[in-house]
Amino acid sequence: xxxxxxxLEIERNIGDFAYPETHTHDAGIGLTEKTIxxxxxxxxxxxxxxxxxxxxxRTFLSKxxxxxxASRDLEAIVFDNIRYYLSGGIQPKRTWEEVPDDVKRxxxxxxxxxxxxxxxxxxxxxxxxxxxxxxxxxxxxxxxxIFVGSADGLKEHPEIFRKWFGKVIPxxxxxxxxxxxxxxxxxxxxxxxxxVKVKHPLQAYFRINAENFGQFERTxxxxxxGSELTYMEGCTAxxxxxxxxxxxxxxxxxxxxxxxxxxTVQNWSNNVFNLVTKRGxxxxxxxxxxxxxxxxxxxxxxxxxxxxxGRKARGEVISIALAxxxxxxxxxxxxVHAADETTSNIISKSISIGTGRATYRGxxxxxxxxxxxxxxxxxxxxxxxxxxxxxxxxxxTVRGTGNAVQHEAxxxxxxxxxxxxxxxxxxxxxxxxxxxxxxxxxxxVRQFPMEYSVELKRLIELEMEGSVG
Amino acid sequence: xxxxxxxxxSDMQELIIQDLHVSIADQEIxxxxxxxxxxxxxxxxxxxxxxxxxxxxxxxxxxxxxxxxAGSVTMDGENILxxxxxxxxxxxxxxxxxxxxxxxxxxIANFLRAAVQSRMPEGEELEATDYYAQLYKKMxxxxxxxxxxxxxxxEGFSGGEKKRNEILQMALLEPKYAVLDETDSGxxxxxxxxxxxxxxxLRGPDxxxxxxxxxxxxxxxxxxxxxxxMVRGRIExxxxxxxxxxxxxxxxxxxxxxxxxxxxx
Numbered sequence: 015x016x017x018x019x020x021x022l023e024i025e026r027n028i029g030d031f032a033y034p035e036t037h038t039h040d041a042g043i044g045l046t047e048k049t050i051x052x053x054x055x056x057x058x059x060x061x062x063x064x065x066x067x068x069x070x071x072r073t074f075l076s077k078x079x080x081x082x083x084a085s086r087d088l089e090a091i092v093f094d095n096i097r098y099y100l101s102g103g104i105q106p107k108r109t110w111e112e113v114p115d116d117v118k119r120x121x122x123x124x125x126x127x128x129x130x131x132x133x134x135x136x137x138x139x140x141x142x143x144x145x146x147x148x149x150x151x152x153x154x155x156x157x158x159x160i161f162v163g164s165a166d167g168l169k170e171h172p173e174i175f176r177k178w179f180g181k182v183i184p185x186x187x188x189x190x191x192x193x194x195x196x197x198x199x200x201x202x203x204x205x206x207x208x209x210v211k212v213k214h215p216l217q218a219y220f221r222i223n224a225e226n227f228g229q230f231e232r233t234x235x236x237x238x239x240g241s242e243l244t245y246m247e248g249c250t251a252x253x254x255x256x257x258x259x260x261x262x263x264x265x266x267x268x269x270x271x272x273x274x275x276x277x278t279v280q281n282w283s284n285n286v287f288n289l290v291t292k293r294g295x296x297x298x299x300x301x302x303x304x305x306x307x308x309x310x311x312x313x314x315x316x317x318x319x320x321x322x323x324g325r326k327a328r329g330e331v332i333s334i335a336l337a338x339x340x341x342x343x344x345x346x347x348x349x350v351h352a353a354d355e356t357t358s359n360i361i362s363k364s365i366s367i368g369t370g371r372a373t374y375r376g377x378x379x380x381x382x383x384x385x386x387x388x389x390x391x392x393x394x395x396x397x398x399x400x401x402x403x404x405x406x407x408x409x410x411t412v413r414g415t416g417n418a419v420q421h422e423a424x425x426x427x428x429x430x431x432x433x434x435x436x437x438x439x440x441x442x443x444x445x446x447x448x449x450x451x452x453x454x455x456x457x458x459v460r461q462f463p464m465e466y467s468v469e470l471k472r473l474i475e476l477e478m479e480g481s482v483g
Numbered sequence: 484x485x486x487x488x489x490x491x492x493s494d495m496q497e498l499i500i501q502d503l504h505v506s507i508a509d510q511e512i513x514x515x516x517x518x519x520x521x522x523x524x525x526x527x528x529x530x531x532x533x534x535x536x537x538x539x540x541x542x543x544x545x546x547x548x549x550x551x552x553a554g555s556v557t558m559d560g561e562n563i564l565x566x567x568x569x570x571x572x573x574x575x576x577x578x579x580x581x582x583x584x585x586x587x588x589x590x591i592a593n594f595l596r597a598a599v600q601s602r603m604p605e606g607e608e609l610e611a612t613d614y615y616a617q618l619y620k621k622m623x624x625x626x627x628x629x630x631x632x633x634x635x636x637x638e639g640f641s642g643g644e645k646k647r648n649e650i651l652q653m654a655l656l657e658p659k660y661a662v663l664d665e666t667d668s669g670x671x672x673x674x675x676x677x678x679x680x681x682x683x684x685l686r687g688p689d690x691x692x693x694x695x696x697x698x699x700x701x702x703x704x705x706x707x708x709x710x711x712x713m714v715r716g717r718i719e720x721x722x723x724x725x726x727x728x729x730x731x732x733x734x735x736x737x738x739x740x741x742x743x744x745x746x747x748x
Contacts, residue, residue, distance in 0.1 A: 440601035453588030
């Protein structure tokens, strides 16, 4: 076991930030039962968690790769070459000079603070803005909100944690949810007491560190009756990692009349397989809304879902996918109606550039015995040039009468005439492209918090500059 | 002021097209066209369908589909044929499109702001308050409702709204030369009056206008200084504003008959 002492002080305009002394643990490469035990030992898991992990590991082994419907690119993942657990500060490092110029330029354009740039670029192993985080924790703590890491959650609040953990997304839901269940570390646990409306969005970004930006984080959020919460995950800045597999599980539980909004901006570097399972459970009159934006990664497979379990529950997925050269964004939504008068809404917009490929997969399920359920699905794809590809696979099963489903899909291109028109007004080709793409996603971008939407616009500009050359 | 052997400063204030030849897909559409539009004047180009009028408009603006095989186009003395469409625009060339494109999700206000910003020196930011002050001034001049610019560019616009939007952009961008391509097409008489009024209000010593039209009726509202008749890719006849009336009376065949014999340069 390596022990590393690291202590350095840096200054930023908001308070002091320190890198505390860290203990580091490395589970090594490859996955066996021994790896699971190692993780459980290091994390001092309660027995039930160790059992949960081991069972999940066996489920993972028994499940085939879903290449019968998904991209064969998944076969490029070599599970034996992956490091499944790493804590503290011994991430493989590189120097600032080794960071590619386009990455530096992106940081510059986004105005990312110096120290965060180093962390994001993989130069610094850890950036722990505990000072900011603890202020927020204190503010929400006064309202009785629990906001801790998932490892603390399962130990300190087992009575709530255990009741819902793995219940929204069972271990065996898919091969990657099983993998996550076996090796999870990092992620957040949040509980909002009845009637509490959390004013400010809680952000995972405030506590970025090796684990939080880890490969297998696990997040569980429970909003009790009548409470409200907005949670934001990720950041628009590109995250560079030598690890090539990211597989998270996020479970949301909205009790009667509660509202949860979960916002994700994903911008992994283009070598990462991003295979994430996200689902929310909405009880009577509750609302779960996923706002999801995928910009980075080599292959993303992510279909946020809502199970509407109580009468008048609502589910919503708003998603934007940007598939640049060599990328495949395979995204969509799952809406499972399981009670009368439930409504769901899916709006998906994708942009394919160069050889980029965007796939939409939607599942809407309304069983026969239900009444007065509604679904609205809109998916629009924008193609930037002739190599681009887009596919839509809607699967809508609606049985019974008195249920209404509406599905609209469109594919459009940024036409040469449109670009010429804009150029004639003085805009360069790249500016013209980015303005039309921003226009295409504009109505969805507005749903993101202000600072995210500004950054998203800049990212699209950058992407367009690159595509025009 | 005149110096022998040197051109006058005023000589340079002109859009000059010389012996222009243009092809698309190996078919020659413009076949040796020459024309000069000085600033401060409005020139009309009339001609039958298929004579190459709209091609001329697009070629001037730099549309990538057309290939210039010979000839030159200079703007205030500078050859513009090697420039990108946006470079030509920033140097003061404006094209009011016959069929303006829709840009979904982008408001007129934001689009025009980007256009104005593109004309500013590198590193200089357009002040929002200055911009809106300018924009509203032009809108008032054109008697447009303020809510107009919060709509997406040309999306779901009527023919008249599209043309008014073109004129608004022209007013704000203050070009040196404006090419208006069939600005009257698709307009009813009321819209035609509104658009014409807008163009007339922008006339002045700093602006040269090339007005492309099939019909004489637009010229009742925007009275040109010169009228040129374009047939089969060439200017075959030029004259004063009365030429338009003659054409109205006699039709384009009159010009065609007249040029049956080969014209000698």
